[in-house]
Amino acid sequence: DTGVSQDPRHKITKRGQNVTFRCDPISEHNRLYWYRQTLGQGPEFLTYFQNEAQLEKSRLLSDRFSAERPKGSFSTLEIQRTEQGDSAMYLCASVSTHEQYFGPGTRLTVT
Amino acid sequence: ELKVEQNPLFLSMQEGKNYTIYCNYSTTSDRLYWYRQDPGKSLESLFVLLSNGAVKQEGRLMASLDTKARLSTLHITAAVHDLSATYFCAVNDMRFGAGTRLTVKP
Numbered sequence: 001d002t003g004v005s006q007d008p009r010h011k012i013t014k015r016g017q018n019v020t021f022r023c024d025p026i027s028e029h030n031r032l033y034w035y036r037q038t039l040g041q042g043p044e045f046l047t048y049f050q051n052e053a054q055l056e057k058s059r060l061l062s063d064r065f066s067a068e069r070p071k072g073s074f075s076t077l078e079i080q081r082t083e084q085g086d087s088a089m090y091l092c093a094s095v096s097t098h099e100q101y102f103g104p105g106t107r108l109t110v111t
Numbered sequence: 112e113l114k115v116e117q118n119p120l121f122l123s124m125q126e127g128k129n130y131t132i133y134c135n136y137s138t139t140s141d142r143l144y145w146y147r148q149d150p151g152k153s154l155e156s157l158f159v160l161l162s163n164g165a166v167k168q169e170g171r172l173m174a175s176l177d178t179k180a181r182l183s184t185l186h187i188t189a190a191v192h193d194l195s196a197t198y199f200c201a202v203n204d205m206r207f208g209a210g211t212r213l214t215v216k217p
Contacts, residue, residue, distance in 0.1 A: 041209065042208055043207045045207070100156055100205065101156060102146075104152075104153050
């Protein structure tokens, strides 16, 4: 257990539905990252926060994706109007200067 | 645009042998991370290298960083089956390479 939790761990949804994932990082860590990973690929950067500020968002990310980190604590990642291509593992990472830990991931299946 | 390249992408090795995985990156980076991922699992942090010439070792794995060459290596000594996994490097703001899928055979 890394101390980073993600909820839900698995999500099956129908195409066109909206989904929201949550990440609870380690409380002392000020940076939080979201990634998407498909089978056989490395983690693809989506966005990151320093405290509550969203500092960068991948240009590959469509407008259907949005993320928030209110009060610099937990973060949510929302995908609107899901497509089959969104099926993947969604990972968050909790990062401080000398530590970085990943959560267990949320596996999304879009049918 | 930052590029992180790992090689080899696939590595099959015999138990007891030594080998090195390479991670090259295209822009300056003040830190480099190595991770391990088992199938269906999340990523496990192995090393954080924070300065030029940094070397860290844990068990049969040793990582080093040459910031001038923009190169990090992960050296495996006397491989055992339990090391079979995918190994990723990441630089700067946690941007990842494609990974090296390591299989250690008896």
